[in-house]
Amino acid sequence: MTSIKKYFKQQLTMKERMAVKSVAAAVVPYRLRYSNGIWSKFKFLENSQFYSIERQYGIQLQGLKETLQTAIKFNKYYRAVFSGIGLNEKEIEACSDIYGLLRQIPFLTKADVRNNLDILVNENVNSKAIVPKTTSGSTGKPLDFVNSKECLEWEMAFMWRHWANASRWRPGKKMAFLRTYIPRSNLKDPIWYYDPWTKIVWASAYNMNDENISVYVDMLIRKRPNVLVGYPSSIFILAEYLLRNRKSLEVGGVVTSSESLPDYQREVIEEAFQLSVAENYGLTERVVGLGKCSHGLGYHDWYEYGITEIVDENGDNVTTPGMTGEIVGTNFTNNKALPWIRYKTGDIAEYCEPFMCTCGSKLPIITKKIIGRTDDILFSNNGCRVPGVNFYTMFQQYVRQIKNFQLYQSDRDRIVIRLVVNDEYTSDIGEQFKSKIWQRVGRTMLLDIEIMDEIPREENGKYKCIKRDKEIDLFWKVNNAQEVVL
Numbered sequence: 001m002t003s004i005k006k007y008f009k010q011q012l013t014m015k016e017r018m019a020v021k022s023v024a025a026a027v028v029p030y031r032l033r034y035s036n037g038i039w040s041k042f043k044f045l046e047n048s049q050f051y052s053i054e055r056q057y058g059i060q061l062q063g064l065k066e067t068l069q070t071a072i073k074f075n076k077y078y079r080a081v082f083s084g085i086g087l088n089e090k091e092i093e094a095c096s097d098i099y100g101l102l103r104q105i106p107f108l109t110k111a112d113v114r115n116n117l118d119i120l121v122n123e124n125v126n127s128k129a130i131v132p133k134t135t136s137g138s139t140g141k142p143l144d145f146v147n148s149k150e151c152l153e154w155e156m157a158f159m160w161r162h163w164a165n166a167s168r169w170r171p172g173k174k175m176a177f178l179r180t181y182i183p184r185s186n187l188k189d190p191i192w193y194y195d196p197w198t199k200i201v202w203a204s205a206y207n208m209n210d211e212n213i214s215v216y217v218d219m220l221i222r223k224r225p226n227v228l229v230g231y232p233s234s235i236f237i238l239a240e241y242l243l244r245n246r247k248s249l250e251v252g253g254v255v256t257s258s259e260s261l262p263d264y265q266r267e268v269i270e271e272a273f274q275l276s277v278a279e280n281y282g283l284t285e286r287v288v289g290l291g292k293c294s295h296g297l298g299y300h301d302w303y304e305y306g307i308t309e310i311v312d313e314n315g316d317n318v319t320t321p322g323m324t325g326e327i328v329g330t331n332f333t334n335n336k337a338l339p340w341i342r343y344k345t346g347d348i349a350e351y352c353e354p355f356m357c358t359c360g361s362k363l364p365i366i367t368k369k370i371i372g373r374t375d376d377i378l379f380s381n382n383g384c385r386v387p388g389v390n391f392y393t394m395f396q397q398y399v400r401q402i403k404n405f406q407l408y409q410s411d412r413d414r415i416v417i418r419l420v421v422n423d424e425y426t427s428d429i430g431e432q433f434k435s436k437i438w439q440r441v442g443r444t445m446l447l448d449i450e451i452m453d454e455i456p457r458e459e460n461g462k463y464k465c466i467k468r469d470k471e472i473d474l475f476w477k478v479n480n481a482q483e484v485v486l
């Protein structure tokens with residue numbers, strides 16, 4: 001980040017920043033605020049969602065060939081992998097069977113990425129065309145990688161298409177985001193603000209007590225966004241408030257992402273907003289893109305994004321409807337920087353025979369249910385409910401000191417911060433970590449740090465970053481049920 005940008009972001013109050021942006025927005029038309037790359041990709045995607053299955057297959061085959069050829073030419077890691085299995089450029093070029101070709105290639109695991117990052121990035125990559133990224137993901141362990149700028153343009157274009165299909169929104173219209181914004185207390189940031197440049201209302205998902213939610217509701221009534229986008233857990237908290245207070249709020253559509261949307265949350269959201277929720281599934285690694293439309297029948301395959309497989313524990317493609325397997329992705333959008341080929345996401349989905357949705361899109365539905373990523377909510381004793389996924393972003397600042405973490409709410413007033421640390425960790429880091437959690441859950445919660453050698457896995461083999469004692473679940477369900485039944 002340039003120093004001017006950094007200063008703009010870190011030193012100015014939100015009010016000052018938005019004043020600058022509103023001057024800029026008054027002179028720069030919306031069309032010029034996004035790159036030509038984004039607009040052209042969006043235009044392509046608007047059309048390609050209606051291509052025939054044969055044409056889709058052709059695009060995927062071409063995308064796969066390009067990804068593999070680029071890897072052979074410019075990637076040390078994959079050259080070794082491909083030479084180990086005897087796969088060469090000629091064979092790739094001659095291939096017409098996508099899955100036959102893929103099956104020959106070993107999976108790429110998170111451990112592979114962690115151990116080989118230096119040789120997994122293409123040799124010819126231009127450092128100006130890539131963006132370093134880190135994710136803690138649902139396993140809680142950090143992972144470094146790079147995304148190409150082109151990949152990030154594709155990402156935006158895919159999201160635009162998804163939002164446009166799921167709501168009244170079109171590029172240039174107003175949106176509301178209830179997700180990553182965190183007000184900075186030292187600069188007295190407001191709990192929500194409107195960005196005139198992007199036309200997005202940002203509301204904090206960290207401060208959701210009744211008093212603040214009523215402010216959000218008044219603001220949303222005034223701003224009339226064409227779509228509301230957020231974590232399911234934060235939109236759920238807003239929806240539950242609306243029902244409990246018998247208030248209605250019109251938004252042009254609701255789209256959730258980053259967490260799976262449990263049925264109990266979906267029902268409350270749909271009742272409160274009187275519409276069907278759309279969802280999308282993706283990863284910070286940008287390997288798989290799936291979107292559930294408001295018809296709710298299952299996840300449409302964004303086939304232009306890459307190839308999504310569901311594999312069983314033997315590594316074979318699951319072909320029995322109803323059976324579950326791990327989601328494995330081969331991506332087309334990042335292959336000029338770091339090719340993700342048969343990357344094991346660690347998330348689990350239920351296989352279904354691909355079918356066409358009733359919504360009219362020609363993007364086939366390939367899974368009805370994604371089981372992984374069941375992030376949760378922490379309940380603070382000041383009446384706020386804090387979506388768990390928010391803590392991942394916070395954790396990313398400490399990936400050099402903290403290897404793994406779990407926030408375990410042992411009772412209503414206490415959260416145990418379980419940490420697996422390395423040599424760079426000091427007790428100061430622990431105190432910083434604590435104060436950031438206090439910002440989110442309120443000072444009235446007791447926080448204890450517990451340093452552990454390893455965080456125990458759940459019965460399903462996954463780590464749970466956010467965990468609550470079962471009795472708190474019970475307390476919440478009983479009370480919540482009484483609140484939302486009208």
Ligand SMILES: [Zn+2]
Nearest residue numbers: 293295357359
């Ligand atoms: Zn659909």
